[in-house]
Amino acid sequence: MPEPLRDVIARHGLQASKALGQNFILDRQLLARIAAVPGPLEGTKVYEVGPGPGGLTRALLDTGAEVVAVERDRRCLPALAELDADFPGKLRIISGDALKVDERAEAGDGAHIVANLPYNVGTALLLSWLEGPWPPWWSSLTLMFQREVAERIVAKPGSEHYGRLSVAAQWRSSPRIAMQVHRSAFVPPPKVASAVVHIVPAAEPAGVRAEVLEQITAAAFGQRRKMMRSSLKSVAGALDALAALGIDIERRAETVSVEEFVALARALS
Incomplete structure (x- = not known):
């Protein structure tokens, strides 16, 4: 023992x-x-x-x-x-x-x-x-x-x-x-x-750069009480990408799924 x-x-x-x-x-x-x-x-x-x-x-x-x-x-x-x-x-x-x-x-x-x-x-x-x-x-x-x-x-x-x-x-x-x-x-x-x-x-989603995803989530959750149109306006191309993906820019970050963040990062990668 x-x-x-x-x-x-x-x-x-x-x-x-x-x-x-x-x-x-x-x-x-x-x-x-x-x-x-x-x-x-x-x-x-x-x-x-x-x-x-x-x-x-x-x-x-x-x-x-x-x-x-x-x-x-x-x-x-x-x-x-x-x-x-x-x-x-x-x-x-x-x-x-x-x-x-x-x-x-x-x-x-x-x-x-x-x-x-x-x-x-x-x-x-x-x-x-x-x-x-x-x-x-x-x-x-x-x-x-x-x-x-x-x-x-x-x-x-x-x-x-x-x-x-x-x-x-x-x-x-x-x-x-x-x-x-x-x-x-x-x-x-x-x-x-x-x-x-x-x-x-798990498998890494194709076409996504990790540093882009990190940049997006840092901006989105850094001002989590704000709508995405405000929190992501500093990320170049983010608002246009949200619109193209059909993600409402008036949503807040805590309602956006992991898959949607990945899709946004892919669009900006």
């Missing part, structure tokens, strides 16, 4: 750092459920960001995966080194900032990304994975977010959570909320509930 995580944390003096957005999960059964979300991992590569004391890392190693873990907090490295000793040749630890790591070079094509993301960099990392070249280097994303962020990722048009992040996550990938996680599962408990999101890449 592995040592209880509470004891590992106490033995290494690991208090979660608010500055680093850390919240540790101690329940090994819950961690095993998260590790199971991507499906069978035996013999596959997994890229983990922010392993902390290594609870999720061990759950991933228990599946038979090979794990590359990036940890910025050097206080956690001794606890992770113990895992390396328990799973020889299966764990590689990178000490550094995940926002600066050459992930593809470190993890290799086809890796699954699984992480209880630090809250302060979670959205930035997600967008970096969603906005790169397509098809992406990763096979799937299994990520812990604040529930509000998770709801934005999977939101449908017309809902209060639907926005730029929804379009970014849905135009060429399929996201779902795999499980809800109560705040009491964490140490220290965050002020909000969390959720695990699972994302798999």
Whole structure:
């Protein structure tokens, strides 16, 4: 039986750092459920960001995966080194900032990304994975977010959570909320509930430049209370393209579907 995580944390003096957005999960059964979300991992590569004391890392190693873990907090490295000793040749630890790591070079094509993301960099990392070249280097994303962020990722048009992040996550990938996680599962408990999101890449719509779609959604949702005729007037050709596509320029961005944004981006690409 592995040592209880509470004891590992106490033995290494690991208090979660608010500055680093850390919240540790101690329940090994819950961690095993998260590790199971991507499906069978035996013999596959997994890229983990922010392993902390290594609870999720061990759950991933228990599946038979090979794990590359990036940890910025050097206080956690001794606890992770113990895992390396328990799973020889299966764990590689990178000490550094995940926002600066050459992930593809470190993890290799086809890796699954699984992480209880630090809250302060979670959205930035997600967008970096969603906005790169397509098809992406990763096979799937299994990520812990604040529930509000998770709801934005999977939101449908017309809902209060639907926005730029929804379009970014849905135009060429399929996201779902795999499980809800109560705040009491964490140490220290965050002020909000969390959720695990699972994302798999889909085919990229033909004739669409990602940077054009990003420009359109940034403008449209940057002034989401305004009609499209106002919010998109700064995007060259957008109003004519809307008219040609039969999209009413008096609609607001939150009513425009992902498919309609894609059609607009295609027209402007």
